[in-house]
Amino acid sequence: MIPAGDALYLQLTGERVDAARALRCGLVQELVPPRRLLTRAREIAARVIECSPLAIEAIKRTIYFNLRRDIEQSYRFVAPLARAIEGSEDARAGLAAFVAKRRPEWKGR
Numbered sequence: 119m120i121p122a123g124d125a126l127y128l129q130l131t132g133e134r135v136d137a138a139r140a141l142r143c144g145l146v147q148e149l150v151p152p153r154r155l156l157t158r159a160r161e162i163a164a165r166v167i168e169c170s171p172l173a174i175e176a177i178k179r180t181i182y183f184n185l186r187r188d189i190e191q192s193y194r195f196v197a198p199l200a201r202a203i204e205g206s207e208d209a210r211a212g213l214a215a216f217v218a219k220r221r222p223e224w225k226g227r
Contacts, residue, residue, distance in 0.1 A: 119185075120144040170208040171226040176200075 124143035128135060140146045150158045166174065176199045184192045203209055207227050215222035 168221065170203075170206075170212060170222070170224045172203050172206055172208050172224075176203055 120143045127133070128143075135143075135145065137146070137149050141149055148158075180192075180196055180199065183195050187195070208222075208224050211222045211224065
């Protein structure tokens, strides 16, 4: 998940990684003071649960599937997922909410 050069360097040298280096090479997404850690984790979780469960599941499955696949395999995997989501109740709810300028009510179907 991190650049190959960083992964090789860290694994081959066993060098310890400070927070700034972890952020630069992508081991962490952001740095948060310890006193704000739980609050920030809850903020992130709240943003994720506002999204369609179908979309979240598809995104996670796609990313993990594509880690070791070529573009053809990726497309064959993603295309049916995209079609299923496009025709879902959540897709219609998301579009209606966007047009109405309100939050969608996700059903996960």
